[in-house]
Amino acid sequence: MFLCDLQQEGDSVVLELSGDLTVETVNDFVGAVLPVLESPLIEVRVAAIAGFDLCGLQSLYALAESRRRSNGALVFTGEEALRRFAAMARFAGLDELSAASTNG
């Protein structure tokens, strides 16, 4: 199960991710993020239980890429889960993807 809880905190938006962000759930994630893409700060909090496949990882990279182009701030937090998917991206030789999705 995938859950993307969205909270508005002033001008910032906090997205709390839990469950698995995979090809089955990636549309839900993108659907939740697109309406708030223009917010000054987006914080993506990744719960330790969150899992990702390459499709999920790819969507986080796309989010980072959007924010980079619009100079919008993006912060990923959730050390354990981020470490796991950074390791997965490194294994797949996708270093830039790993760096973008973990560092924002």
Place this chain on the structure above:
Amino acid sequence: MAKSMDPRALFQEEAEELLQTLESSLLGLEDDPGNTEHLNSAFRALHTIKGSATMFALNALVGYAHRFENVFVSLREGNAVVTRDLVDQSLAARDILVLLLRTGEIPADVADQAEAVMVSLEGAVTAVPAAAEPDSHPRDDVTDEADRAGVERLLRIQYRPSSRTFINGTNPLSLIRELQDLGSTLVVGYSREIPPLEELQPDHCYLAWDILLTTDASRREVEDVFIFVDGESVVTIDEVHGGEYRRLGEILVDRGLLSQSDLEEYLGNRVPLGEVLVNRGVVSADSVRSALEEQRLIARIDSDDATSSIKVRTRRLDDLVSLVGEFVSLQAQINLTAQRLEDRELVNQVEQLERLVREARELSMDMHMVPVETLFAPFRRLTRELARELNREVSLTLNGTETELDKNVVDQLRDPLLHIVRNSIDHGLESPDARLAAGKPREGRLVLSAFHSGALVMITVEDDGAGINDEAIRAKAVEQGMIPADAALTREETLDLVFQPGFSTAKSATQVSGRGVGMDVVRRNVERLNGAVTLSSEAGVGTTVQLRIPLTLAIVEGLLCHVAGQSFLINLAYIRECVDGTAARRHSSGGFFDYRGSVVPLLDLAQFYRFGAANDDDPIVVVAAGDHLVGLVVSTILGNHQSVVKNMGALLQHVEGVSGAVFLADGTPALMVDVERLHRIASKQNRKSD
């Protein structure tokens, strides 16, 4: 500035390794005389030793190695065959080389013996029987270039999945993992095609890969990895030939990403080619990165690994591990400060730092790891020699030799393992006649195995010998006053008596199959490594000795707990689960509780360390010492903690149930719980209370 390593010492170290390789190759040849890999390895070792010794004017060594090498030249040219006698004489000549390496000259008292060994070796080079010739080079027949297995080569695999790959259920990571199983891989991923989120088709695949695979698998095996990818995906597999340095442009042209004429045009710039091509949008940055990786890999292969590794003194590695350990502690302190200050930015930076420190820690630990092969390899020769000496026939099997273990642990395991293996051959395995009489094969079986189990390494020595007569052990223990005559002991506890100091005497060794000889010393040495040793045996069937050893001695990841206000760390490697004390169903005696349907002994750490007594609702940390579970009652569980373990020093080293100390983030000490020891104490206590 640090001093570089003395070249002579470096040569000495390398030569010792080569002599070890020579010994393994000779023993390999004895088992498989037609194996060209062993033959070439032995020849290379001799050739390298001779060449390096020339630089240091070690003339006696050079001369002896030269004659030895000549024997292997004859063997490689097919003018001689490997015989048992030749292996015997080669091993003896190898021992003379060891002596020469240490002393520089052949000592006068062994000069005659050294010459006699070489003459015998040269004499052992017998002419090839006509029929034997084809068998000595069995691999020469393999000529099918299109689908050859067993020959290592470099393949460039370009994998461009279709956009529907994810939807079709293909997981590219699984394919990469399968390739990894076929050899060593260098994976370069392409992520530049991923658009911004507003343009993304969320379930489409925008990723692609280049994989450089060094493998001896056949092309068919590599193609089979991609057998189920959909028809729209593109997979190309090309063999990359080494031999000469290739420029970036040549690789890109070879890959069809750039035409030769365009290459020549762009080469007119002074800016690096890759940069020009990316700036002008001719090729992507990922393509350049992938081509550069290929260039580096080929350069590395072509340099024959000569510059890809350097020798580092073990002490320096120890210093590095220790330094990284201090980083780990410091990082934990900074983490604590950041949380206290509630500074979000600082917390984020500390998380980055934590990642880097963890990577540095893993890297430094990796550098300290050596394969168990270095520990096991000398036992091939030892088994051979002991078997001959004692009139035994023994087949030795080494399993899990690639298992890695801290070099310091390996060094300290050598003696205990030697003791156990000697005991197995000397007293465990029977003579061929006795085995035949017992309905067993003439040849005894001795198996040394190593495997990882969490953060522990299990090393077992297993024989199919006579086993241990526990009645005889019991009688001996009663005779020596170790146990009362009516003591009720399980079989396991009876066998454990052989580890008691003073149990072993030459007399008892005969009566109880000699298993007691020095086993107390073995246990002491293993416990010094925070490990444990156990014995299992069945009369007439065989004996197994198992060592459980922590993967590393340097940095430990543990669960930090409070026991009556004092801090203790329990190594995570031993922890099965933490149980809420209020929910645990304790038995009326208080010494046991129900754990997932099993009755598990409890040990109240507060009581054990004499701080008082635990409350009934205190949490229980369930730990496993081998197959045995124990519940350790603590006051509070605080969380995970990584730390450098310090030893307790001479004054405190005998404190029961403690194997070391660590410093916490705030600088206060915590004691490291000795789980193996506590398990034995808990078992004894509960036996008494029964």
